[in-house]
Amino acid sequence: MELMNRMSTLVIKSTLATLLLLGISLDLAAQQVTIPVSKGEKWFGGVVNEAHLMPFKEGYDFDLYANTGTNQASPLLVSTRGKFVWSEEPFRFTVGNDQLIISTGGASVVIDSSGTNLREAYLNASKRFFAPKGELPDTLLFTSPQYNTWIELVYNQNQKDIIAYAKAIVSHGFSPGVLMIDDNWADYYGRFDFRKDRFGDAAGMVDTLHRMGFKVMLWVSPFISPDTEVFRELKEKKFLLYDGSSKKPWVEADRPAIVSWWNGYSAVMDFTNPEARNWFHNQLEYMRKTYHLDGFKFDAGDAEFYATDAISFREASPNEHSRLWGELGKYYPLNEYRAMWKMGGEPLVQRLRDKQHSWDDLRKLIPHITTAGLLGYQFTCPDMIGGGEYGSFIGRDKLDERLVVRSAACSALMPMMQFSAAPWRVLSESNLAAVKKLTALRARYVPYIMEFARLSAITGEPIVRSMVYEFPDQNFEEVQDQFMLGKKYMVAPVVTVDNTRKIKLPSGVWKSDEGEIFEGPKVIVAHDVPLDRLPVFELME
Known part of the structure; x- marks a missing residue:
């Protein structure tokens, strides 16, 4: 029997190899699919934050289930010989012995070899599974630098310093653009109002920023602080994910799941429930209308923050929960995401995950942003100039000025560029002049960037x-x-x-x-x- 099984496996592999050589598309439902890798063939895709390890080398292994790699991900792999692999569900993939092994748990896998190169593989996949929608995010995100208050203020977001930051942008000769107010503007997570101890007149603050030429985004997340008034309300309405250890059906579940994330422990919204999604959207609309905001920075939403056994209104994988978080951004042309699953082709802005203030992380920007393009995420911003991982700034008396300037140069001709650490604060006069020269260089290329952004919205091709x-x-x-x-x-x-x-x-x-x-x-x-x-x-x- 064992010999027969081995012979059957060899026949399947041989048949698959023959069909792929003929350029035939296969749709297979199997626990595991083995794809032969031809001599010189290179594979890319799956996870943006792993792109510096691409093309995949011998022994590479990654499981997409409940793991978007802290950044954008998609169930897509593409090869330099024109092949692509797609599944509607997350899968594990391993490279070794001239084979690409796809493990699915029984989900259907599409293998297509009708292309001849990487570009054709990507475009064939895009047309079939994540066709572009013909829409752009807010064009100010492309045409002017973006500014995020994170590195300057971290958790001390407050009206006085935000206005001061905006005034400094203009007074130092930078053009106004999108300004993002980051985390800790509310009393707690789930409370949709500016905290009064730091924002005496939040609507007036936003109006002031508008008069200065800025559009204003506000940081939000899908988390709800436990043991709060909002938490109790949402628990009663069953708008939260529930702890799966009880094994109860959703109608009987009564203990919300509490997850660990970088700011502590929180409950999580259940967007498989249409009423929960409507509630959250209504809170965003309240904030937008009351405080005259222009859009939102949708942070977190990583598949990793959704427990694999969580009880939800509708059964869904952690990856699907992540994708549903992405659906909310389609209401707002001014949006930004740092984590995403299977939303290629949509008019959503993606940002590369927070990089450390290091040369190693600077070198990751190019492979990461070009791989985002291979997954259908064309409207992508590199990380904050100089790095956005604030932990790498702690304890530093001064930053590496050369690194900040080279980071600005690397971002200058990418689809977008975003400042957070104020260059006039961290740079010498000469290095500040260098950064301003690079932003001026970008301005000359903006018409060309916008030409390809508009084409990308139609064709899906990377910018x-x-x-x-x-x-x-x-x-x-x-x-x-x-x-x-x-x-x-x-x-x-x-x-x-x-x-x-x-x-x-x-x-x-x-x-x-x-x-x-x-x-x-x-x-x-x-x-x-x-x-x-x-x-x-x-x-x-």
């Missing part, structure tokens, strides 16, 4: 693209420190402490930002790249 996406068969699979802005501009920021870097030009005639003409393929060594320079190469022909 920023990995080199291998745009130039297949030119050995760019491992290049992580360059990217394409649309089809015309290759951007090669310095992402190391060293001022020298190698730039790999694809085939074609290229004009550098310094006016030099190069014919590719060619490797250029750029020595002593000034802090205020962002190497950009325009494809002439």
